[in-house]
Amino acid sequence: MKQYDVIIVGGGAAGFFAAINIAEQNPELKVTILEKAKEGLQKVKISGGGRCNVTHAEFIPQELIKNYPRGEKELLGPFHQFMTGDTIEWFEKRGVPLKIEDDGRMFPESNTSQTIIDCFLSEAKKYQVEVLYSQNVLDIQPTDEGFEVKTKEESYSCKKLLLATGSSVKFWKLLENLGHTISQPVPSLFTFNINDKRIKDIPGVVASHVEVTVLGTNLYSEGPLLITHWGMSAPSILKLSAFGAVELAKLDYKFQIEINFIRLSFEDCLDELKVLKQDLAKKTVFKSTQFDLPKRLWHQMVLASNMGEQTRWADLNKQQLEVLAGQLTKGVFNVDGKSTFKDEFVTAGGVDLKEINFKTFESRIHKNLFFAGEVLNIDAVTGGFNFQNAWTGAYIASKAIAK
Numbered sequence: 001m002k003q004y005d006v007i008i009v010g011g012g013a014a015g016f017f018a019a020i021n022i023a024e025q026n027p028e029l030k031v032t033i034l035e036k037a038k039e040g041l042q043k044v045k046i047s048g049g050g051r052c053n054v055t056h057a058e059f060i061p062q063e064l065i066k067n068y069p070r071g072e073k074e075l076l077g078p079f080h081q082f083m084t085g086d087t088i089e090w091f092e093k094r095g096v097p098l099k100i101e102d103d104g105r106m107f108p109e110s111n112t113s114q115t116i117i118d119c120f121l122s123e124a125k126k127y128q129v130e131v132l133y134s135q136n137v138l139d140i141q142p143t144d145e146g147f148e149v150k151t152k153e154e155s156y157s158c159k160k161l162l163l164a165t166g167s168s169v170k171f172w173k174l175l176e177n178l179g180h181t182i183s184q185p186v187p188s189l190f191t192f193n194i195n196d197k198r199i200k201d202i203p204g205v206v207a208s209h210v211e212v213t214v215l216g217t218n219l220y221s222e223g224p225l226l227i228t229h230w231g232m233s234a235p236s237i238l239k240l241s242a243f244g245a246v247e248l249a250k251l252d253y254k255f256q257i258e259i260n261f262i263r264l265s266f267e268d269c270l271d272e273l274k275v276l277k278q279d280l281a282k283k284t285v286f287k288s289t290q291f292d293l294p295k296r297l298w299h300q301m302v303l304a305s306n307m308g309e310q311t312r313w314a315d316l317n318k319q320q321l322e323v324l325a326g327q328l329t330k331g332v333f334n335v336d337g338k339s340t341f342k343d344e345f346v347t348a349g350g351v352d353l354k355e356i357n358f359k360t361f362e363s364r365i366h367k368n369l370f371f372a373g374e375v376l377n378i379d380a381v382t383g384g385f386n387f388q389n390a391w392t393g394a395y396i397a398s399k400a401i402a403k
């Protein structure tokens with residue numbers, strides 16, 4: 001049996017980050033990563049459309065946690081130990097400067113995820129972390145000295161074990177056998193499928209700031225909205241998909257959303273439309289776009305309000321004004337299914353957070369067993385927050401393990 005001080009199962013973002021930090025802090029430890037694939041860091045490679053959205057330019061822990069539908073409460077303490085600023089510094093110190101985009105997302109200046117991978121591989125080599133590929137861990141047994149870890153062909157023993165296997169249903173089953181509770185996995189970060197006449201012909205249109213409510217629930221979000229070929233996307237929708245991951249799964253992704261495209265109350269909107277009826281009396285409603293809406297979206301709202309392209313403001317009756325105000329401030333759309341958001345998707349679910357000591361990321365059930373990354377029931381909205389969870393957990397666990 002091969003013996004190590006520390007074994008890390010999973011050579012992804014959290015696994016590599018932890019291994020490097022352990023080996024750097026305590027060079028005497030024999031550290032190895034067991035990765036089931038032929039290569040590691042595959043998600044890092046495809047992340048952020050191949051650019052790797054490493055973290056987010058949010059430097060206040062109390063604000064940062066708001067981006068985690070699962071893990072908000074638990075991550076506050078850890079973020080006080082290892083924050084986004086520490087991530088930036090960590091990479092910069094290793095020759096990987098990051099840049100901030102307008103929306104706060106941070107990427108390597110090189111604009112390619114390969115830079116992050118190269119950095120991890122060379123740091124792992126520098127600190128003599130052994131990385132063993134094609135090692136699918138199938139069994140873990142606690143022993144008097146630590147743990148025995150088995151793949152199909154090999155057995156390994158270690159004193160301390162860090163599990164960084166990401167969202168792996170098979171591995172979660174194995175963890176249940178070890179006595180851990182698993183919150184059932186459901187997808188997060190997806191777009192809504194909507195087949196509706198009002199949006200069918202306008203894919204690509206963006207409303208810069210809308211409010212969206214899922215009817216019959218407390219789910220609400222605001223932000224930009226993108227009309228796609230299949231339905232709707234962009235932060236207002238992705239946030240709902242993340243915060244509503246469990247609830248929307250229970251509804252089998254069939255529900256109704258109400259959109260306020262102009263963030264005015266129905267009454268205020270109606271008042272403004274009445275003024276426009278006077279001021280623009282001779283103009284056609286269709287051609288006089290209002291409320292800073294994209295022209296093509298305005299057209300659809302008008303056509304959905306019992307009027308034609310030639311209808312003039314002066315011709316509008318009370319009922320038409322009310323229907324238009326309704327379309328603009330509380331338009332209802334039927335969602336029927338979801339699609340994967342191509343730039344980033346994660347799974348909600350994983351090891352129950354009550355079973356983790358967040359000062360060290362150690363299991364409360366088995367001593368010397370640690371977790372980091374998506375294997376835990378922690379996930380975030382899009383923007384670099386999922387990786388930040390991996391870095392923070394891995395760093396804090398590495399400190400505890402290296403001691």
Ligand SMILES: Cc1cc2nc3c(=O)[nH]c(=O)nc-3n(C[C@H](O)[C@H](O)[C@H](O)COP(=O)(O)OP(=O)(O)OC[C@H]3O[C@@H](n4cnc5c(N)ncnc54)[C@H](O)[C@@H]3O)c2cc1C
Pocket residue numbers: 009010011012013014015034035036037040041042043044046047048049052053054055135136137138164165166167168171342343344345346372373374375383384385386387388390
């Ligand atoms: C397309 C896409 C784009 C993304 N883009 C971003 C982004 O830009 N920014 C962001 O913050 N987040 C992004 N994410 C989310 C982010 O990739 C994950 O949150 C992050 O990779 C989690 O890191 P992890 O180390 O926990 O898991 P992973 O990176 O998934 O690594 C887990 C590793 O464990 C290995 N493993 C699993 N089971 C076993 C086993 N039994 N034995 C041995 N090894 C095993 C796997 O092969 C894998 O290599 C994206 C996700 C996707 C799918």
